[in-house]
Amino acid sequence: MNKQELISNIQRKQSFLCVGLDPDIDKMPAHLQEAEDGIFLFNKAIIDATAPYCVAYKPNLAFYECHGLKGWQAFEKTVAYIQENYPDQFIIADAKRGDIGNTSAMYARGLFGDSNVDAITVAPYMGEDSVKPFLVYPNKWVILLALTSNKGSHDFQLTEDTAGERLFERVLRVSQKWGNDENMMYVVGATQGSLFADIRKVAPEHFLLVPGVGAQGGSLADVCQYGMTKDCGLLVNSSRGIIHADTTERFAEVAEEKARELQAEMALELQKYTK
Secondary structure (H helix, E strand, C coil), X not given: CCHXXXXXXXXXXXXXXXXXXXXXXXXXXXXXXXCCCHHHHHHHHHHHHHHHHCCEEEEECHHHHCCHHHHHHHHHHHHHHHHHHCCCCEEEEEEEECCCHHHHHHHHHHHHHHCCCCEEEECCCCCHHHHHHHHHCCCCEEEEEEECCCCCHHHHCCCECCCCCEHHHHHHHHHCCXXXXXCEEEEECHXXXXXXXXXXXXXXXCXXXXXXXXXXXXXXXXXXXXXXXXXXXXXXXXXHHHHCCCCCCCHHHHHHHHHHHHHHHHHHHHHHHCC
């Protein structure tokens, strides 16, 4: 999916919601915890319930890999189900990969080649040669970690060099030599508030993937005030706040309600800030 197709979906649905598919077995309804294919069945129900209100899904690979082969099969089935039934959805493999060049090339082949997702989250710490192997696939996206929502982000990401440039600003500035706003996005946590304005000074046109709204306490209004562009430029992710809002057999129904509520808020924000 290219940038204009993503923008068109956002405009058509009046939503920039990304639903995080991070299934925690302990928070799933009891009947699915015991089912042979429980993770996929859980995801399928969530997808069917929320697809009208979102433009993207983001399965976090940790929630699948921890279950070994069975978990990986559930991930593959989930991706295939979205591609077959909801082909307008943008699929992000939240893998946070990043290693020496030949290893990154294998990570890229596995997720862009075999799984055929639209985007992969990548850690930039090892620099250009660890990121570029992901950028050679047409119409695929790298989503680079820039300023994350966790408390520990302040340990490194906000540190300044002697010229006063913070590390996240250097990541934004230097990485734009490797890719562009047609194949690279950035992860910026919703808890960072007004720092979105600083992000936009360095990366005014790039899409931002924004986790942290909902369970982590990030403000959608702040994200939009400081981070939205004329074309939206945001994919705001909610995981636990949607998929685990209810742990009974009503989980999909409640997930639909939560997604619909967020979409309605997003529609109002789009009316304020986009053309």
